Amino acid sequence: MSETILELKDVTKVYPGVVALNSVSIHVRRGEVHALVGENGAGKSTLIKTVSGAIEPTDGTIIVDGKEFRSMTPSLSKENGIGVIYQELNLVEELSVVDNIFLGEYILNGIVLDRGKMQKKARDLFEKLNIKIDPNALICDLSVGYKQMVVIAKAVSQNTKILIMDEPSAALTTSESEAMFQLIATLKKSGVTIVYISHRLEELFQIADRATVLRDGNYIDTVDIDKTNKAELVKLMIGRDLDETYPERSEPQTEEVILDIRHLCGNGLRDVSLQVKKGEVLGLGGLIGSGRTELAEILFGAAKKDSGQIIFKGQESHVKCPTDAIDQKIALIPEDRKLHGALLHLPIDENITMPILKRISRFSVINRGLEKQTVDKYISALRIKTPSVTQLVKNLSGGNQQKVVLAKWLSTDPDLIIFDEPTRGIDVGAKHEIYQIINDLVAEGKTLIMISSEMPELIGMADRIVVLSEGRVTGELKREEFDQEKILKFASTIDDSENNDVAENKERLQ
């Protein structure tokens, strides 16, 4: 048995216009907990997808326990003892714990299920892993933390030698995470190798042996955890000059508050208060699920608030649905362009005028001339590259799709524009154009709220940054205070008030 259980050799993955992985080589040692860190878009997910067989690398070799592969398939990866736990837990909510663990791998007695045997195996497994869950409980009755454990147990039951975990702690509370760390320790003792991806750097120092840092698809370094610290890891993760790639913009002039949010609760928010000044770009930082998108949804009327006040342009705003928001001149450019932003099956022109059809029609009959004027104006203003306005949006590149979504919202002539991940999944050139458009909008006097998980983008584009964590505002930074480490620290501020819930859950299950 060699020391290395999993080796990636010069693995490259090229998407059109983007090199997601650039000749990355990694050695994972047998029985270690190997962390994989990097910013969003660094290539972590792509890397594990090549190992799990979800995608085929363009070039390179994957060596599992001495066996060389050019590429993997999901079944090949499973056969070779690789198990992957994704953020979305793939469990059947209506079935019991036992049924989920043996789903697809049922133990049969003749042609009927051998429930007794499956239950016994599940109990043995739980005992070995020191998990205290009733195997007959339904998945939908379990908390996220316990569901996570069921998923891990399921992977272990399938003779997994290498367990890859993609941000397993993202949705867990502190005590749930602690329980998971113990489980990881148990697994490690029993000889399972773990590849662990996380944005919460603190926890790596608790569980990992080594960490590999990726940046922009490149391998940067592999470090021993006990010989490094958080600051060094962050430096390795970011490692580039930030300011150069962002176009210059003059400071906002006014002190006039256009949006005043007071004690907002609901949709995952817990007492959020913040102010936005007219003509500024307010950056919202935080991890996925921290409440940034949830706040945007409430402001835009896509979700309901439970309590709190929103004062917009000096008046209390009662936005109940997106239609109200459009009338009040609020626009939301959503995070998921393909799912929420664009109507992919419709042509460019119909996408752009969708929110303003009422304004360009008379007795509900669309004024085609007026429509064409509007569409032409934005196509040239935003330089949307297309042979024809009747081109279906799904046939456009990511950057051009995003510009169509932008055009659609600019056509409503908004005063407040909320950008949720404005440059996700688009190439560098188009990103730069979007930044320029953002600056032009500010110059026109528009107010912007920009949500971004890309730290450099947030720092490069915002006038002020408010950081959220677990539905609360955990920090606010002025331009001169911008600092990635500070933002990361605020973003991973964890609130422990939920521990009681977990304890209750434990009692109920035992």
Next chain:
Amino acid sequence: MNYKDSSIGGFLKKYAILLVLIALIIFFCVRAPGFTTLGNLFNIARQVSTMGIAAVGCMFVLLIGGIDLSIGSLVAFINIVCAVFLARLKLNIPTAVIICLLLAVGIGALIGVLVTKLHIPPFIATLAFMSILSGVALTICKGLPISGFPTAFKILGQGYVGIVPVPVIIMIVVFAIGAFILNKTIYGRYFYAIGGNEEAARLSGIKVQRIKIAIYALSSLFAAIAAILLLSRLNSGSPQTGDGFEFNVITACVVGGVSISGGSGRISGVIIGVLIMGVLSAGLIMINVNEFIQMIIKGIILCIAVGVDYAQKNSKKRKILTNQTA
């Protein structure tokens, strides 16, 4: 409306159903002498007129990704109610017709409310109404036909303007209204948007629930017009009038290229789909294929039409996926 599908595949598909229609007509010309006489063609047009009228409403429902199984029972229900109004309550014709149409709009809106507010899947909500409306119709007439209408009522279903039957004219008007709504008004845009991606449509400021309720109301309204024309043509109200009607209407839409999963379809396609169903019914009778065999043939056609729709969707999806990951 030149955008719904501008690819070569879409072009072929569009003309494929037209070619099927032409092939069917040629086939019946050869096999059934007298098929192409003017009289017979008008006869076919009159036969399909009720199906065509209801198909426009059905198409709207399919466009937004819904389905309306209650069309046939609504026809039976309105048929009986209108018959009662005319024969028993002796209401005058316009009053009876208008009350019937309003009643239908109310029922359709109620279905729409169940679908949007209570989140009952359209399949179930309309299946329930299929049973409810049939039951109410049968209860009112106790299973027996109702007749004895004023003679003027005949004009709607049996009259002619020149040589063109009145129901055919009404069908043409309904098709024109449908095309106008879909191609010229903001509502047409909303229908396609909702059918393609309901959440994105909502986030574009479209009041999705209202539109959906209105569409189910429209579907019932068009079905009610068909019901009144059928009542006039047969000159007798019968709870069996709507039997199999929803099947023919939905099949006509799907054969005409309206996607069962919503978001795409054209009025021109629906017109051809309706004509294909009409030509098949009339032609098969003329070459002595009985009604039972016809049911088998139409069922097979529905499967083929939906299969073709999904096959095309999947190949498109695969193309998009490979484009993205290649």
